[in-house]
Amino acid sequence: MSFTDHTQCVAPKDYSGPFIGSGGMTATIVIAILSAIFYPGALTLTLIVGGIGYCRWWLYGRLVCLGGDRCIIGLPLGVYSQANAVGFLGKFDTDFSADILLAPSLLTDSIQDVAAKNALQGHMIQDQRFANNPANPLAGDLATMYANYSNLAFTGEAESPADLVGAAGQIDQDNNLNIGGQGVLTPAQGDSLGLAAPGSLNAQGLVVPNFWEANTFHIPGDQVSDSNGALQMCTTYSEGLSGASEPAWAGLISISAWSLPAPGTSFTFTASNSNAVGDTILLSDFRTSLFFNKQLAKVTAASPSSITADVTPLAVGSEAPTVGSFSEGGSGLTLGALTMDNAIQWSAQGPPPSGPGTFEIEFEGSGVWDLYQALLTALPAAGFAAAVCWIPVVGWIICLVASLVAIAIVGIGALIAQNDTPTVTVSGGTIHPGQDVLFVRGRWVMDSAHTGWNELHPVIAAQKIGTVDHANVVTGDPWIGTDFADPVKLKTKLDAMCDLTAEAVSTLTANNQAQPQNQWTLHPLVDGCTQTPPPPVIK
Numbered sequence: 001m002s003f004t005d006h007t008q009c010v011a012p013k014d015y016s017g018p019f020i021g022s023g024g025m026t027a028t029i030v031i032a033i034l035s036a037i038f039y040p041g042a043l044t045l046t047l048i049v050g051g052i053g054y055c056r057w058w059l060y061g062r063l064v065c066l067g068g069d070r071c072i073i074g075l076p077l078g079v080y081s082q083a084n085a086v087g088f089l090g091k092f093d094t095d096f097s098a099d100i101l102l103a104p105s106l107l108t109d110s111i112q113d114v115a116a117k118n119a120l121q122g123h124m125i126q127d128q129r130f131a132n133n134p135a136n137p138l139a140g141d142l143a144t145m146y147a148n149y150s151n152l153a154f155t156g157e158a159e160s161p162a163d164l165v166g167a168a169g170q171i172d173q174d175n176n177l178n179i180g181g182q183g184v185l186t187p188a189q190g191d192s193l194g195l196a197a198p199g200s201l202n203a204q205g206l207v208v209p210n211f212w213e214a215n216t217f218h219i220p221g222d223q224v225s226d227s228n229g230a231l232q233m234c235t236t237y238s239e240g241l242s243g244a245s246e247p248a249w250a251g252l253i254s255i256s257a258w259s260l261p262a263p264g265t266s267f268t269f270t271a272s273n274s275n276a277v278g279d280t281i282l283l284s285d286f287r288t289s290l291f292f293n294k295q296l297a298k299v300t301a302a303s304p305s306s307i308t309a310d311v312t313p314l315a316v317g318s319e320a321p322t323v324g325s326f327s328e329g330g331s332g333l334t335l336g337a338l339t340m341d342n343a344i345q346w347s348a349q350g351p352p353p354s355g356p357g358t359f360e361i362e363f364e365g366s367g368v369w370d371l372y373q374a375l376l377t378a379l380p381a382a383g384f385a386a387a388v389c390w391i392p393v394v395g396w397i398i399c400l401v402a403s404l405v406a407i408a409i410v411g412i413g414a415l416i417a418q419n420d421t422p423t424v425t426v427s428g429g430t431i432h433p434g435q436d437v438l439f440v441r442g443r444w445v446m447d448s449a450h451t452g453w454n455e456l457h458p459v460i461a462a463q464k465i466g467t468v469d470h471a472n473v474v475t476g477d478p479w480i481g482t483d484f485a486d487p488v489k490l491k492t493k494l495d496a497m498c499d500l501t502a503e504a505v506s507t508l509t510a511n512n513q514a515q516p517q518n519q520w521t522l523h524p525l526v527d528g529c530t531q532t533p534p535p536p537v538i539k
Contacts, residue, residue, distance in 0.1 A: 374413015
């Protein structure tokens with residue numbers, strides 16, 4: 001089995017935070033500015049050292065270990081390559097990824113549903129601070145890590161309905177969209193499952209959101225996406241043109257703390273408040289209390305500085321509220337909140353559907369690794385330039401030439417990096433979203449560069465082990481009529497394949513394969529050799 005592995009994961013207790021905003025990045029910026037003003041010869045060196053720091057973080061400090069190699073079985077709902085990456089820097093990430101619906105979860109299962117209901121594989125997708133089936137021995141270290149670094153959150157990864165229903169292979173790389181069509185469902189099929197992708201079909205066959213626009217005519221029932229990512233619907237009694245500038249949307253709530261005075265479902269949220277008793281608030285954006293996210297809060301009492309509401313938390317593992325007060329921020333949106341916009345009145349509908357809860361796998365590319373090697377190669381030339389640039393005339397010329405050499409090396413390396421093609425080795429051929437069932441083995445990590453989710457990175461082994469009937473996919477349950485729907489058969493298959501792939505990638509196997517008698521290509525009798533027997537013992 002051939003796979004690329006340039007990255008390493010760090011233990012939670014050894015995680016040192018993001019590169020962006022770190023002391024290393026701050027030092028790079030400050031020294032670069034000072035160099036540009038007082039000693040330009042050191043500027044190239046400074047930028048190269050900063051680039052090396054970022055590459056080292058990406059390769060060796062970004063991924064957090066969750067407990068070694070793991071195996072999954074599931075249905076890919078989306079596949080993504082460098083072509084889906086947005087921006088110049090994004091193109092250095094040449095990993096090939098797939099978002100997997102873990103068997104036997106449904107397309108209508110959210111991230112929390114998969115974690116809570118999928119008894120065999122749901123723990124893989126779950127925040128490991130709270131996993132209890134089984135518990136993760138690293139839970140305590142992970143909790144400390146999250147407490148120490150505010151950049152970390154945990155959202156899980158959902159497959160976007162716009163991707164699910166978009167025409168296969170079509171990409172919209174608008175920074176606000178970044179849609180990658182997968183063709184798993186038609187828009188009508190997505191709507192029937194509650195996986196609507198609000199918007200309009202464009203010429204590429206992608207459902208693109210209708211963003212609010214100035215001086216646009218609307219009729220009752222029209223929907224737009226506002227600047228906060230929420231859907232707004234034109235109410236029954238309004239019709240006409242929107243205003244010249246986007247309105248301040250009503251219903252947004254910023255929560256700074258919450259408390260549970262006594263066991264039960266009545267919570268108090270600290271927030272600047274204009275809600276009234278009977279209002280319904282959709283909660284989101286809690287970093288630790290994940291049981292609140294996407295849950296409805298029914299207001300039972302309200303004051304200008306707080307809200308008391310009944311909430312039924314969605315408990316996953318040990319994610320359960322305890323009695324007490326907690327200084328933790330979150331957000332809310334009052335459903336049905338009304339906003340006037342010139343001649344139109346909008347009603348807040350909440351965020352669009354988030355899509356099925358999926359688990360990401362990544363076949364590692366070499367883009368960042370190639371850039372890292374180029375930066376290391378250019379480092380001596382940049383260092384030499386900085387060392388001689390103080391010498392008048394001759395030193396200046398040598399400094400310029402050496403700096404240009406360093407820049408050329410980095411430029412060539414960047415070009416090679418952005419043209420990298422990752423090795424995607426899947427026994428059985430190309431992955432077809434919504435059709436092929438995959439077995440995958442890989443290193444189980446939390447990727448801190450995202451909003452927070454677990455993944456297998458890198459993939460060590462992948463194999464197609466079946467297909468599902470598309471007629472069942474459109475019902476939301478792709479596993480109907482397959483062995484993957486049976487928990488006992490699924491576990492037997494998963495355990496057996498996990499054991500076999502562990503043997504295949506073991507050190508013992510690698511050592512045996514390296515023996516001279518096992519180096520044949522065509523057949524042992526054609527281009528092989530036999531192990532030389534030991535000499536006889538002479539007595």
